[in-house]
Amino acid sequence: MVKIIFTLPLWTLHTNLLSESSRIVRDLLNKASDPYKILFVDLKEALCKDEEYSKYSSRLEDSISELLAAYPNMLEKFKIHIQSEIGAAYDLHQRCNYVKQHTDDLRFSAFIDRLDGLFSQEFNVENAISLALNKPTESWRDGDIKEARLIVSEWATKFKHIEAYAVADCRKPKRNVVAVVIGTGENANTRICEFDILEHDRLAAITVVKKFFNDCGHNGLSPKALLGAIAECGIDFAQGED
Structure with a gap:
C-alpha cells in the first residue's frame, strides 16, 4: 500500500x-x-x-x-473551466486561426495553439496549465492551480476581444460592423452586428444620440456606463431582440 x-x-x-x-x-x-x-x-x-x-x-x-x-x-475540472471560458466548440479551429493572425504575444499564441483540441479527448490539460504558470507539473501547488485559472480567464477574455476586433476589421466595404465583448472570462459574451446604413441616416442618428448623452449626463450617469448600455441594447434592438 x-x-x-x-x-x-x-x-x-x-x-x-x-x-x-x-x-x-x-x-x-x-x-x-x-x-x-x-x-x-x-x-x-x-x-x-x-x-x-x-x-x-x-x-x-x-x-x-x-x-x-x-x-x-x-485536470478534468480545469479542462471544463477552459471550455466554459472559451465558449462553443463550433468552428473553434477557424476561430483560433482568426485570432492568432491578430496577436504577437508568444505565450498567448501558444495557448491558442493548444485550444485546437480543447473539446477532444486528446487535449493536454497539463500543457495548458504549465504554459499559464511557466512551471513544470512537479512544482504545482493549490495556489498555482487557482492562479492558472485566473490566467486562462484573462486569455479567454483577450481571445474574445481579438475575435470581435478581427470581425470588425475584416468587414465588407461600405458596411458597418458593431462588435462588443460584454463581461470577462467565462461570462464574456461577444456580440456582433453587421448592417448597411446611409450616410445621412448615420449623421441624423449621431445628433439624436448626442442629445441623449447630454440629457443622461444631468442624471449623474457615467459616460462609460451609458456607452456599455447603449452598445448592448443597441445590438439587441438592431437584431430585433427584446
Missing part, C-alpha cells in the same frame, strides 16, 4: 483539496516505515476514532480511491 504514495503526482502529495481522512491516510503512508504498524495500528486508529472498526476497510478504500482520483479530477 505504501507503494501507492510513490505513484501519486506530487500535486496530490501536497494538496489540501482532499477530505480530512484522505489527507491523514496520505500523510501517514508518506511517513510509513513499518508495513504492519501502518496498516493495522496507525491507519486503523486514525480512521476509526469512533471505534467503529468494522468500517475500517471501507474507509481506507474510500480514502485510497480519493487519492488516486484527485489529480485526474483536478
Whole structure:
C-alpha cells in the first residue's frame, strides 16, 4: 500500500483539496516505515476514532480511491473551466486561426495553439496549465492551480476581444460592423452586428444620440456606463431582440 504514495503526482502529495481522512491516510503512508504498524495500528486508529472498526476497510478504500482520483479530477475540472471560458466548440479551429493572425504575444499564441483540441479527448490539460504558470507539473501547488485559472480567464477574455476586433476589421466595404465583448472570462459574451446604413441616416442618428448623452449626463450617469448600455441594447434592438 505504501507503494501507492510513490505513484501519486506530487500535486496530490501536497494538496489540501482532499477530505480530512484522505489527507491523514496520505500523510501517514508518506511517513510509513513499518508495513504492519501502518496498516493495522496507525491507519486503523486514525480512521476509526469512533471505534467503529468494522468500517475500517471501507474507509481506507474510500480514502485510497480519493487519492488516486484527485489529480485526474483536478485536470478534468480545469479542462471544463477552459471550455466554459472559451465558449462553443463550433468552428473553434477557424476561430483560433482568426485570432492568432491578430496577436504577437508568444505565450498567448501558444495557448491558442493548444485550444485546437480543447473539446477532444486528446487535449493536454497539463500543457495548458504549465504554459499559464511557466512551471513544470512537479512544482504545482493549490495556489498555482487557482492562479492558472485566473490566467486562462484573462486569455479567454483577450481571445474574445481579438475575435470581435478581427470581425470588425475584416468587414465588407461600405458596411458597418458593431462588435462588443460584454463581461470577462467565462461570462464574456461577444456580440456582433453587421448592417448597411446611409450616410445621412448615420449623421441624423449621431445628433439624436448626442442629445441623449447630454440629457443622461444631468442624471449623474457615467459616460462609460451609458456607452456599455447603449452598445448592448443597441445590438439587441438592431437584431430585433427584446
